[in-house]
Amino acid sequence: MKLSFSPADEQFRQEVAQWLNVNLTGDFAKIRFRGGPGDEHMFQHERQQWEKTLAAGGWTCVGWPKQYGGRGCSIEQQVIFFEEYARAGGPGRVGHIGEGLAGPTIIAFGTDAQKHKYLPGIVAGTDLWCQGYSEPGAGSDLANVKTKARFDAEKNKWILNGQKVWTSLAQEAHYCFVIARTDANSSGHKGLGFFLLKMDQPGVTVRPIQQITGTSEFNEVFFDDAECDADDIVGAPGDGWKVAMGLLGFERGVSTLGQQMQFQNELDEVIALAKQNGAAKDPIIRQRIAKAHAELKIMRYNSLRMLSGQSGSDGSLQKEALIYKLYWATWHRALGELAMDVMGPESQILEGTPYQLSRLQAMYLFVRSDTIYGGTNQIQRNIIAERGLGMPKEPRG
Amino acid sequence: MEFAFTDEQLMIRDTAQAFLAEVSTSEAIRAAMATDTGYDRQLWQQICNDLVWPALHIPEQFGGMGLGYVELVAMLEQMGRYLLCSPFYASVCLGVNSLLLAGSDEQKKQWLPQLAAGTTATLAWCDGSAGERGGNWNADTISATATPDGQDYILSGEYRYVVDGASAELLIVAARLPGSVGAHGISLFVLPAHTAGVSRQTLPTLDQTRKQSAIQLHRVRVPASALLGKAGNAAPGLQTVLDLAAIALAAEQMGGAQQCLDMAVAYTKERVQFGRSIASFQAIKHKAADMMLRVEVARSGVYYAACVAQEALEGGPLAGELSEAASIAKSYCSDAYFKNAAECLQMHGGVGFTWEYDVHLHFKRAKASEHFLGTGAYHRERLAQWLLDQEGAA
Ligand SMILES: Cc1cc2nc3c(=O)[nH]c(=O)nc-3n(C[C@H](O)[C@H](O)[C@H](O)COP(=O)(O)OP(=O)(O)OC[C@H]3O[C@@H](n4cnc5c(N)ncnc54)[C@H](O)[C@@H]3O)c2cc1C
Numbered sequence: 001m002k003l004s005f006s007p008a009d010e011q012f013r014q015e016v017a018q019w020l021n022v023n024l025t026g027d028f029a030k031i032r033f034r035g036g037p038g039d040e041h042m043f044q045h046e047r048q049q050w051e052k053t054l055a056a057g058g059w060t061c062v063g064w065p066k067q068y069g070g071r072g073c074s075i076e077q078q079v080i081f082f083e084e085y086a087r088a089g090g091p092g093r094v095g096h097i098g099e100g101l102a103g104p105t106i107i108a109f110g111t112d113a114q115k116h117k118y119l120p121g122i123v124a125g126t127d128l129w130c131q132g133y134s135e136p137g138a139g140s141d142l143a144n145v146k147t148k149a150r151f152d153a154e155k156n157k158w159i160l161n162g163q164k165v166w167t168s169l170a171q172e173a174h175y176c177f178v179i180a181r182t183d184a185n186s187s188g189h190k191g192l193g194f195f196l197l198k199m200d201q202p203g204v205t206v207r208p209i210q211q212i213t214g215t216s217e218f219n220e221v222f223f224d225d226a227e228c229d230a231d232d233i234v235g236a237p238g239d240g241w242k243v244a245m246g247l248l249g250f251e252r253g254v255s256t257l258g259q260q261m262q263f264q265n266e267l268d269e270v271i272a273l274a275k276q277n278g279a280a281k282d283p284i285i286r287q288r289i290a291k292a293h294a295e296l297k298i299m300r301y302n303s304l305r306m307l308s309g310q311s312g313s314d315g316s317l318q319k320e321a322l323i324y325k326l327y328w329a330t331w332h333r334a335l336g337e338l339a340m341d342v343m344g345p346e347s348q349i350l351e352g353t354p355y356q357l358s359r360l361q362a363m364y365l366f367v368r369s370d371t372i373y374g375g376t377n378q379i380q381r382n383i384i385a386e387r388g389l390g391m392p393k394e395p396r397g
Numbered sequence: 398m399e400f401a402f403t404d405e406q407l408m409i410r411d412t413a414q415a416f417l418a419e420v421s422t423s424e425a426i427r428a429a430m431a432t433d434t435g436y437d438r439q440l441w442q443q444i445c446n447d448l449v450w451p452a453l454h455i456p457e458q459f460g461g462m463g464l465g466y467v468e469l470v471a472m473l474e475q476m477g478r479y480l481l482c483s484p485f486y487a488s489v490c491l492g493v494n495s496l497l498l499a500g501s502d503e504q505k506k507q508w509l510p511q512l513a514a515g516t517t518a519t520l521a522w523c524d525g526s527a528g529e530r531g532g533n534w535n536a537d538t539i540s541a542t543a544t545p546d547g548q549d550y551i552l553s554g555e556y557r558y559v560v561d562g563a564s565a566e567l568l569i570v571a572a573r574l575p576g577s578v579g580a581h582g583i584s585l586f587v588l589p590a591h592t593a594g595v596s597r598q599t600l601p602t603l604d605q606t607r608k609q610s611a612i613q614l615h616r617v618r619v620p621a622s623a624l625l626g627k628a629g630n631a632a633p634g635l636q637t638v639l640d641l642a643a644i645a646l647a648a649e650q651m652g653g654a655q656q657c658l659d660m661a662v663a664y665t666k667e668r669v670q671f672g673r674s675i676a677s678f679q680a681i682k683h684k685a686a687d688m689m690l691r692v693e694v695a696r697s698g699v700y701y702a703a704c705v706a707q708e709a710l711e712g713g714p715l716a717g718e719l720s721e722a723a724s725i726a727k728s729y730c731s732d733a734y735f736k737n738a739a740e741c742l743q744m745h746g747g748v749g750f751t752w753e754y755d756v757h758l759h760f761k762r763a764k765a766s767e768h769f770l771g772t773g774a775y776h777r778e779r780l781a782q783w784l785l786d787q788e789g790a791a
Pocket of ligand 1: 131132133140158166167168218372375377378380394
């Protein structure tokens with residue numbers, strides 16, 4: 001075991017820090033530390049500009065292979081990049097769904113033509129993506145999607161009909177990756193297709209949903225004869241589930257290190273507040289702050305373990321990776337409660353009307369979703385028990 | 398950066414695992430528990446002569462194998478998992494570490510080859526006040542005195558909660574200059590346990606897999622050569638020893654937590670109620686999932702702390718993180734082991750409450766290890782002091 005980074009990597013760290021130091025200034029100064037979860041709707045214009053600035057510097061898609069326009073960074077360098085980005089207060093990335101999910105899926109499963117068509121826009125920071133998985137009847141039970149895709153030979157297009165829900169940032173996105181039934185008579189994992197769909201077309205309607213924070217980051221998305229080109233399906237009709245599941249693997253990548261740096265920023269704010277308002281003298285608060293600190297440190301060690309180990313040859317996750325979502329989501333949710341309890345009665349007073357939340361108030365509310373999206377805590381426990389411990393599968397109703 | 402075991406480390410772990418699975422059976426543990434010393438002497442001889450485990454992290458120049466704390470932790474994890482009854486923890490994690498940290502080269506030359514060969518040792522520092530105020534394990538709890546007398550020192554006082562104190566052949570004791578307080582005036586001495594004036598009693602303990610004892614020193618005369626390091630200056634070194642010992646104990650706890658999970662999963666898969674394996678009930682699966690989470694998180698904390706411990710021993714850049722890493726590992730693992738043991742008991746139903754099944758051995762050991770060297774709450778308060786009470790910190 002070796003924890004230190006090589007001198008070359010440390011030099012890379014300097015390079016990243018330096019670039020951010022020079023570029024995250026001027027118009028971009030006001031978006032430092034902004035735009036994370038709960039704050040996604042804020043400064044959209046500036047953050048979209050920032051995405052392009054990052055791209056111009058070669059700092060989007062750092063972990064992608066060079067042949068696809070990425071920077072080809074090693075795992076260590078990616079860790080360093082995401083850590084330094086968060087340390088510098090780099091704003092929430094509007095391009096993260098494309099860079100972290102859509103792109104890697106296209107790289108892994110897509111055709112050359114699809115790579116050619118979609119990857120450059122993601123790398124350039126100009127094309128934003130959203131994820132069209134959940135539906136009113138398909139949440140935890142994702143395989144229950146009902147949206148239908150029918151191939152129209154005359155138009156040489158796929159025609160989609162149905163409804164998606166909870167689609168984050170659909171209102172900003174240029175493209176959506178969608179799972180829909182290519183075999184109308186199929187059910188469950190079979191008969192699904194994975195589509196790359198253009199948002200700006202008559203058959204697509206986006207309706208924002210107001211969420212617990214009063215803001216709208218997620219949406220309902222309706223497909224009424226929405227169209228996809230014939231070659232905008234990834235994999236064959238019927239392969240949708242395989243492609244979608246492959247993508248879930250990418251969701252637990254190195255960018256989690258950056259997320260932890262953001263958690264650290266939040267915890268630092270809580271600690272500073274506790275010292276300022278005297279909560280730091282309360283023995284129970286002291287225990288909770290120390291626990292949050294200890295568990296955040298271990299979160300990093302756990303990620304380093306994840307990144308150093310090899311997954312199974314079948315792409316299965318190792319144990320430390322299997323528990324990761326449940327661990328960070330539960331930790332973050334507890335941080336929200338801790339923040340409120342440190343603030344005391346002042347936690348109940350807003351910054352302004354109509355419903356203007358402070359950063360910690362927004363965090364407190366938003367973290368309730370961490371244990372819901374991307375597989376709820378209960379679903380995570382099912383997965384851990386079944387895949388990690390070999391316990392019997394849940395019977396289907 | 399490579400935060401994973403090397404092939405060699407994996408081999409050490411797997412060898413220890415295979416050996417302990419064979420020798421530290423339920424029967425063997427119960428037989429060892431019933432002896433005065435708390436361990437099987439023959440097995441200990443085998444461990445020392447054939448496997449040379451006590452020599453593991455002693456430098457080669459002092460008769461050891463010259464491996465590191467990561468290897469040590471990999472073995473301790475297995476010892477905790479199989480509840481090996483042995484003087485290993487006291488001798489190596491307290492004894493060897495004290496000599497490594499506080500001894501002069503000459504003293505290391507004198508004692509470490511003996512410890513490497515299997516001479517047993519332990520460290521005695523706190524008196525009964527460690528049990529007051531919710532448990533406190535620092536220099537404040539040292540009340541034994543060391544009074545200079547010509548070239549010699551006269552040691553007087555008492556110690557409690559000494560691990561394997563009644564059976565150890567060599568004692569390392571902390572004592573203070575009469576009249577000194579806090580971290581000032583503390584010295585460490587090494588002396589054969591049969592030195593005139595030393596009396597020792599085994600304390601009957603709730604957890605029977607590891608013996609604790611009380612020791613009294615009645616005007617024990619030791620020569621100046623027994624003093625480890627400089628007179629009155631031992632507190633920082635002692636703190637390092639205790640941090641290293643906390644990391645070692647956390648490794649055992651993590652291994653124990655893993656075993657509780659494995660036992661619970663194996664049992665619930667077998668046990669049928671309502672016409673199905675109880676492992677198919679979600680209430681059971683979700684408990685098991687939480688247990689696995691705790692084990693894996695504990696593992697990440699312990700392995701990191703082991704790397705830091707290694708750097709503390711050889712002066713690497715992370716050495717300054719030792720106390721923090723120790724408190725993080727010990728607080729998380731203390732809670733994790735106890736929770737896993739308690740859940741394991743619940744998931745076994747009535748048989749979990751019997752003397753016959755091994756669940757109670759872990760349930761009891763978990764509480765014992767939690768309380769030794771400070772509970773989770775104790776270590777969190779230590780972290781809180783760094784986080785909240787220092788000017789200009791975070
Ligand atoms: C902020 C936010 C952003 C999101 N963004 C997106 C997005 O961009 N794209 C997208 O496709 N989706 C998105 N989602 C949707 C998200 O993935 C779903 O909400 C999630 O999968 C849960 O589905 P559900 O809401 O239908 O809840 P349900 O599945 O109905 O679950 C309700 C409750 O039942 C429990 N439950 C369900 N099944 C089981 C079981 N087998 N065992 C035990 N308990 C069970 C759940 O744990 C939960 O507590 C987002 C959600 C949120 C909150």
